[in-house]
Amino acid sequence: MKRPMTISALTLTTGLIAATGLALMGTSTAMAADQQINFGVPSWPGITVKTEIARQLLAPLGYEGKTQDIGLQVIYQGLDTGDVDVFLGAWLPAQNPMLEPLEADGSITRLATNVTGAQMTLAVPDYVYDSGITSFADLDAHRDEFRGEIYGFGAGSAASEILNKAIDEDAWGLGDWTLVDTSTVGMLSAAKSHITNEEPIVWVGWTPHWMNLELPMRYLSDSKNLFGEGNGASDVRTLMASDYADAHPNLVTFFNQFSFSAEEQSWMIKQYGQEEKPMEEVAKAWIEQHPERVEKMLEGVKTQGGDPAWPEVEKSFSF
Numbered sequence: 243m244k245r246p247m248t249i250s251a252l253t254l255t256t257g258l259i260a261a262t263g264l265a266l267m268g269t270s271t272a273m274a275a276d277q278q279i280n281f282g283v284p285s286w287p288g289i290t291v292k293t294e295i296a297r298q299l300l301a302p303l304g305y306e307g308k309t310q311d312i313g314l315q316v317i318y319q320g321l322d323t324g325d326v327d328v329f330l331g332a333w334l335p336a337q338n339p340m341l342e343p344l345e346a347d348g349s350i351t352r353l354a355t356n357v358t359g360a361q362m363t364l365a366v367p368d369y370v371y372d373s374g375i376t377s378f379a380d381l382d383a384h385r386d387e388f389r390g391e392i393y394g395f396g397a398g399s400a401a402s403e404i405l406n407k408a409i410d411e412d413a414w415g416l417g418d419w420t421l422v423d424t425s426t427v428g429m430l431s432a433a434k435s436h437i438t439n440e441e442p443i444v445w446v447g448w449t450p451h452w453m454n455l456e457l458p459m460r461y462l463s464d465s466k467n468l469f470g471e472g473n474g475a476s477d478v479r480t481l482m483a484s485d486y487a488d489a490h491p492n493l494v495t496f497f498n499q500f501s502f503s504a505e506e507q508s509w510m511i512k513q514y515g516q517e518e519k520p521m522e523e524v525a526k527a528w529i530e531q532h533p534e535r536v537e538k539m540l541e542g543v544k545t546q547g548g549d550p551a552w553p554e555v556e557k558s559f560s561f
Contacts, residue, residue, distance in 0.1 A: 284311075284331060286331060287514045299540070327486045356480045362469055370460075378462055379465075392445065430457075
């Protein structure tokens with residue numbers, strides 16, 4: 243005859259069941275956390291579409307991409323605290339003051355450049371460039387034609403600080419020029435208006451951006467590198483929270499191979515930011531138009547189950 247279970251034995255058994263249940267719940271939570279990627283996304287069209295491309299490519303591998311639409315400083319704080327895992331828009335050297343302290347203390351890991359050919363400097367219409375105004379050094383001799391005005395896209399921006407300093411120091415004879423700081427929309431509206439009337443105008447241009455596809459424009463040379471080395475050449479990096487990078491070498495491999503040309507990102511910005519097509523549609527269109535590039539991005543990358551990534555992605559899109 244079976245002896246009845248004592249209270250102590252019953253308590254022990256109940257505790258084991260509870261502990262096992264908690265352990266299983268913990269495992270499930272850990273697995274869910276392991277599958278989730280928290281992206282920090284400022285309200286910039288190019289980064290928005292790039293992030294959506296990454297999310298769509300990683301979904302067939304078993305990863306769930308979550309986007310947080312937040313400001314730049316909050317993104318860096320999130321990378322530091324672990325609330326943000328990945329950021330695809332570290333525009334350097336402009337963001338170095340935010341990046342370098344966190345990189346130095348080990349909070350952030352800098353991965354590959356995800357846009358090649360990025361640049362920010364002064365731009366003019368083609369017809370102005372063709373008339374012989376090809377550098378910063380040429381501007382002041384034609385001050386009256388430009389009304390002594392340079393158009394910027396917002397007070398407090400890095401470009402605004404650079405140009406105000408140049409004016410204060412009379413660099414390239416710009417001491418008696420005025421910076422017309424409006425907004426990106428206001429600046430580009432002024433550029434379009436002047437171009438329509440074939441009037442001289444000089445403004446802060448950058449690539450990647452749809453302006454490079456839409457406007458007949460050229461960048462001025464600058465031997466003094468007022469906008470930084472290489473006449474404003476910029477490095478757009480992928481950043482990952484260091485603890486997350488250590489825990490996800492598979493994703494480090496992927497993001498070190500995840501990159502675009504400035505022209506490609508300009509196309510994304512035009513499609514999403516200017517033509518207002520849904521980001522999901524723009525991202526999917528880029529993926530399906532570039533199977534060879536996608537396959538290269540996935541070299542050595544695995545699914546959550548350990549299988550090669552490319553066959554799973556190939557099955558999910560119309561290549």
